Amino acid sequence: MFTEERLDEILNILNSEGKVKVKDLSQKFNVTEDCIRKDLKQLEHNGSLKRTYGGAIQVRQSSQLYDISEREKIDISTKSIISKKALELIEDRETIFLDISTINILIAKALLASKKRVIVVTNMLEIANILSSSNDNITVVVVSGVLNKPLNGFVGATANDFIKKYRFDKSFIGSCGVDAFDKSITTFEIEDGITKATIIQSSKKTFLVMENKKFNVDGNYKFAAIDDINAIITDEKPTEQIMEILISNEIELI
Template sequence: MFAEERLQEILNILKAKGKVKVKELSVKFDVTEDCIRKDLKVLESQGNLKRTYGGAVQIRESSNAYDMQERSEIDVSNKTIIAEKAFNIITDRETIFLDISTTNILLAKLLAESNKRVTVVTNMLEILNILSKQNNISVVATGGILNKNLNGFTGAPTIDLISRYKFDKCFIGSCGVDVFDRTITTFDIDDGITKSSIISSSKKTFLVMESKKFHLDGNYKFAKIDDIDSIISDKLPDKEITDVIKEFNISII
């Protein structure tokens, strides 16, 4: 195998697994560990990875911070798939929480068009507006400090109300999930703290997110991967990511 082919194969492994180890690559390619270290140094100089002790990790993209209006216009078809899957697991008489998420806006619209009788607690203004006239939906607004960029309520007053509930299910949005360091992220600190409180008050937690977010990061870690029960996505991620998720007994819908 030529050096260029080996470099490309290392990148393929890195993309699939999120990280590589010098010893494992040395055995796989039947070359010395020093040779692999040189390969990793070349790939790092090209901006393709970040070297770590004993190997290297993938350079993950940072998710872009958009305001809520901009976010609602991105990946609508994928979010619709996710919303439909989430709708199908909601049953009559449940009390659910829909947090600040453009996917949850689509889920609220499906609930509004249905005959399901549920109680929806939410901290998002648009969801309140969608559900406000539906007789089959009991709606509870958290109140709190209005975050205008997110079009919803966050912070201490919001968390105080959330802490008084025990939701059957909650549906949480995120900016990114890194299964290899087990973190779930968002941009806004108050939003992240609020999401954490929702998870703590829920019997079952469902993360609603597009599959591309398995490769993206926000900058505030609000939960660990084993804090949730299920991930609802538009499609399955790569096998290596799926295998890690299943190690935590988390289902992917």
């Protein structure tokens, strides 16, 4: 096998499993461990991976911060899949929380079209506006506080105090990214992150709603660990390595 072919295969394994080990690659390709280390060094130089002790991991992307109005236009079909899965989990007479998330906007629209009788608490203006046209089957409670205009929602101390007075049956939380290896769930806005953490603490069961691609993306503020939530609703399964981490932490994948 030529060097370039081996490098391509290493990247294929890395993309599939999330990380690689020098010892395993040495045995697989029947070359020395020093040879594999040189391969990994070259791939790191190319920006294809990040070397670690005994191996390498994927290079994680930094999510870009966009206003809600911009994010609503991205990955619509994928987010629709996730919102439909979420709707199936909502039962009559439950009190649920929909936080600031473009997926939660779609969940709100799905709820509006359904006949489910629920109480929806939200800190996002667009979700409140969508559900304001519902019949008597949906009671809408809007969190008060300081309006974050780019997020189109209320975050901060006043919002958190309001949220703490509730005990939600289920909450649906958005995020900028999840690092399963670091066990971190991130967002960009610090106040948004603190509010998300408050929602989780006030919930009997918490669902993270996110596209599969966000397993490889990070925000810059960690608001929770993966074992703080109960399940992740996404469009498709992540790598086997990430699946193993989720299972070991008793995180359901939906």
